[in-house]
Amino acid sequence: MNTSENTKAFFTETGAISSFAARFFKQVYKPRFELNEFIRQCYVIGYQSLPLIGLTGFIMGLVLTIQLRPSLTEYGVEAQLPSMISVAVFRELGPVITALIFAGKIGSSIGAELGSMRVTEQIDAMEVSGTNPFKYLVVTRVLATTLMLPILVLLADAIALYGSYLGVNIRGNTSFSLFYTQVTGILEFGDVLPAFIKTFFFGFAIGVIGCYKGYHSRKGTEGVGRSANMAVVISSVTVFVIDLVAVQVTDILNLN
Amino acid sequence: MLPEPIPVVKAKATAEPVIAIHELAKSFGDNQVLAHFDLVLNQGENLVVLGKSGSGKSVLIKCIIRLLEPDSGSIQVLGENIVDLNEEALDRLRVKIGFLFQGNALYDSMTVRQNLEFPLRRHWMNVSQGEVDGLVMEALDNVGLEETLDMMPEELSGGMRKRIALARTLILKPDIILYDEPTTGLDPITGKEISELMIEVQHKYKTSSLIISHDMKCIRRTADRIIVLLDGRCYAEGTYAELERSSDPQVKNFFE
Numbered sequence: 001m002n003t004s005e006n007t008k009a010f011f012t013e014t015g016a017i018s019s020f021a022a023r024f025f026k027q028v029y030k031p032r033f034e035l036n037e038f039i040r041q042c043y044v045i046g047y048q049s050l051p052l053i054g055l056t057g058f059i060m061g062l063v064l065t066i067q068l069r070p071s072l073t074e075y076g077v078e079a080q081l082p083s084m085i086s087v088a089v090f091r092e093l094g095p096v097i098t099a100l101i102f103a104g105k106i107g108s109s110i111g112a113e114l115g116s117m118r119v120t121e122q123i124d125a126m127e128v129s130g131t132n133p134f135k136y137l138v139v140t141r142v143l144a145t146t147l148m149l150p151i152l153v154l155l156a157d158a159i160a161l162y163g164s165y166l167g168v169n170i171r172g173n174t175s176f177s178l179f180y181t182q183v184t185g186i187l188e189f190g191d192v193l194p195a196f197i198k199t200f201f202f203g204f205a206i207g208v209i210g211c212y213k214g215y216h217s218r219k220g221t222e223g224v225g226r227s228a229n230m231a232v233v234i235s236s237v238t239v240f241v242i243d244l245v246a247v248q249v250t251d252i253l254n255l256n
Numbered sequence: 257m258l259p260e261p262i263p264v265v266k267a268k269a270t271a272e273p274v275i276a277i278h279e280l281a282k283s284f285g286d287n288q289v290l291a292h293f294d295l296v297l298n299q300g301e302n303l304v305v306l307g308k309s310g311s312g313k314s315v316l317i318k319c320i321i322r323l324l325e326p327d328s329g330s331i332q333v334l335g336e337n338i339v340d341l342n343e344e345a346l347d348r349l350r351v352k353i354g355f356l357f358q359g360n361a362l363y364d365s366m367t368v369r370q371n372l373e374f375p376l377r378r379h380w381m382n383v384s385q386g387e388v389d390g391l392v393m394e395a396l397d398n399v400g401l402e403e404t405l406d407m408m409p410e411e412l413s414g415g416m417r418k419r420i421a422l423a424r425t426l427i428l429k430p431d432i433i434l435y436d437e438p439t440t441g442l443d444p445i446t447g448k449e450i451s452e453l454m455i456e457v458q459h460k461y462k463t464s465s466l467i468i469s470h471d472m473k474c475i476r477r478t479a480d481r482i483i484v485l486l487d488g489r490c491y492a493e494g495t496y497a498e499l500e501r502s503s504d505p506q507v508k509n510f511f512e
Contacts, residue, residue, distance in 0.1 A: 032378060117363075125361035128321045129375040129428065130347035 017234075020212045021204075024142050027135050038140040045106050045141070046148030053152045054159050056101050060093060061085065061160030065167030078172075082179050083186035085164040090187060091195050094157040096243055099202040102149055103235040107210040110141055111231030114214025115224035123215070138215060142207035149203030150196060190250070198246040202239050209235040272299045273332070274432055274464045275320065280329035282315055289315045291488040293329070297432070297466050302458060304467045304475045306510055307485035313468040314358070316485065317434050320466070321355055322346060334431060351379055354425035354433040354463075358440055360417045362409040368420055369405050372396070372427050379428060395423040398460070399453060415446035419453065426457060433457070435467040439474040451477040472510065484510070 065085055072078045114137060117123050126133035165179045210231040217227040275297035282290040289312040297303045307313045318324040320331055322338050331338045336349055363371050372392045376383070383391075396402045399419035409417060418438070425433060438454065439447035451474045458465055469475055475482065476496050484492040484499070484507055492499060492507050500511045 032381070120364070121357050121359055121361040122363055124323055125355070125357060125363070126374075127323060128350055128353070128355040129424075130350035131375055131378045132347065 013234075016216075017209060017212050020138075020215070021208045023134065024139060024208065027132075027139050028143070030135070032135070034136050034140050037136055038143055041140045041144035042148055045144045046151060049102065049105055049148070049152060050155070052105060053098055053101060053156050056097065057094070057156030057159040058163040060097055060156075061089060061163030061165075062167045063163075064088065064093065064160075065164040066170070069167075069171065079182075081168055082164065082174070082182040086161060086183040086187055087191055089157050089160045089164070090191050092243075094160055095153050095195050095199050095202065096239065098153045098156040099149060099199065099206065099239045100236055102145075102152065102203070103206045103239060104232055106145060107206050107231040107235040108228040110145075110207070110210030111214040111217075112224055112228040114138075114211060115217030115227035116221075118215060118217045119220055119224060134215075138211045141211055142204065145207030145210075146200055146203040149206070150199040153199045154196070194246065194250040198242060201242050201246070205238045205242060206235040209238060273297060274299050274334055275466065276330075276332040277320070278330045278332075280316070280319060280331065281327045282312070282319055282324065283327055289488055290319070290326075293485075293488060294490055295483060297464055299464055300458075300462055302455075302465045302467060302478050302480045304469055304479040304482045305485050306470060306475060306482050308470065311485050312488055313470075313485055314436055317355075317436050317466065317468050321350065321353060321434060351375075351428055352431045354428070354430035356418075356421055356425050356433065356435045356438055358437040360409075360421040362417055362421055362424070364409050367406050367408055368396070368401075368412075371409070371420065372424050375424070375428050391427060395427045396420075398426060398457065399423045415442055415449065418442065418446075418450055422450075422453065422457070426461065429461060431463060433463050433465045435465060435469070437469055437471075438467065439469065439471045444473070447471065447474060448477070450474075454478050470510070 065081060068084065069078065069081060072081055072084070114123070117137070123133045123137070126136065161183060165174075165176060168174050168179060213227040213231040213234070217223045219226075273296045275295065277293060277295040280290050280293040280295075281288070293316065295303075295305070295316075305313050305316060315324060319326045320333065320338070322331075322341075326339060329339075333349060334352055336345070338346065338349060341349060363374065366374065369392055372395055373388055376388055376391060380388075392405070393402060396405065399422055401416060401419050401423070404412060404416060404420065409420070412420065435454065439450050442450060454465065454467070455478060457463060465478075467475070467478055479496050481493070481495060482499055483490050486492075486506060492502065492504065494502075499507055502508060502511075
């Protein structure tokens with residue numbers, strides 16, 4: 001494909017995903033509400049992601065502390081380590097890294113699950129029985145990703161700080177209460193709230209893109225694999241784009 | 257250019273039509289699959305659409321239930337032009353039409369009970385759990401598979417899956433059933449059982465059926481009338497006995 005075809009394909013895909021997202025907003029308020037399926041999706045998407053998110057959060061905090069220590073020691077500000085880690089984790093690393101892990105785990109699984117349902121005509125079977133598969137499959141999953149990711153990010157942030165606490169104590173002797181005081185002393189409203197709000201957008205984007213790619217999967221098993229793969233690629237890039245927009249917005253609103 | 261159709265025998269419409277298709281056209285890019293296609297399915301009738309693989313039979317049946325949008329023409333189903341219906345009206349009409357997929361399209365993450373309850377719970381919201389259980393057991397009794405109630409689709413044989421798919425189609429008591437290649441891929445004995453089941457269902461529930469098939473044994477058992485689909489048009493029409501005696505080489509090919 002040449003550049004103009006690539007550009008056209010990009011805008012066509014972006015338009016189709018936007019229209020899919022608009023359909024979500026149209027359907028989300030209409031009864032019947034698939035409460036049982038929503039709760040099941042929250043369990044699958046949120047609870048079952050906890051071990052992975054917890055592990056990556058812990059490693060993130062620990063490694064960041066170990067990596068940052070030599071530079072801070074060089075300038076004689078080693079004592080600022082907990083404060084710096086907490087700002088970095090809460091403002092940027094926690095939300096973005098957790099969202100990327102989430103996109104890899106949940107984006108691909110939604111893309112593959114809905115994709116295989118599409119190619120085996122299970123979604124068609126729901127449509128022909130007049131049961132609105134969009135509401136049952138898409139609305140529940142997008143709501144679950146939107147609400148579960150912020151909770152997972154908060155947990156990942158907390159576990160990352162615990163990892164950092166252990167990292168600080170590898171070569172030092174800092175009590176938990178001192179570490180805690182340093183962390184809470186530096187964090188402000190502008191560090192936590194904007195970063196927390198953007199995670200809802202991350203979760204929404206991952207859910208919509210995963211569902212879109214799966215819902216429109218074609219060409220048999222190869223198409224299912226492609227849907228899962230593209231769901232991860234597009235949602236990961238979208239996480240960075242949203243992050244870029246969010247930092248500009250918070251900057252303009254003087255929330256930094 | 258498509259060849260002119262050669263009508264062999266025209267069966268007279270003796271009852272009220274439940275499906276009336278006029279001048280239906282559907283193409284995919286340059287490939288004209290259906291052109292000027294006409295069909296009438298009468299109340300209580302078993303009408304078979306016979307054609308080679310790739311002749312557009314499945315496209316036809318998917319246009320009738322509007323899984324595919326036709327390019328032009330009208331499709332009157334139970335007195336309503338399905339092409340003009342909005343989403344809500346379409347869902348209401350689809351409840352009256354059962355669709356048996358070639359690949360069964362059972363929901364593979366649900367048990368047999370959940371598969372059968374799925375359309376019931378979404379259309380008949382005011383029925384009690386006891387009534388739902390009764391309807392599920394009645395549907396399973398119709399296909400002789402009560403013992404599979406709590407089994408997963410993957411635990412069932414090909415013939416059993418077809419029967420469960422038929423039970424799910426029957427559970428909303430549709431007026432019309434569309435069968436897409438109901439015996440394809442089944443052994444001759446199971447194919448015969450499914451054909452007999454289709455006739456039983458027609459007698460018990462007074463349904464009208466449109467059967468897409470190229471399995472001549474199934475067609476001989478089930479068809480009240482046959483339409484031969486060739487080059488996107490209704491090429492010939494008649495009963496099994498009438499078409500079997502046809503001297504037209506294209507029609508004879510199917511019966512040899």
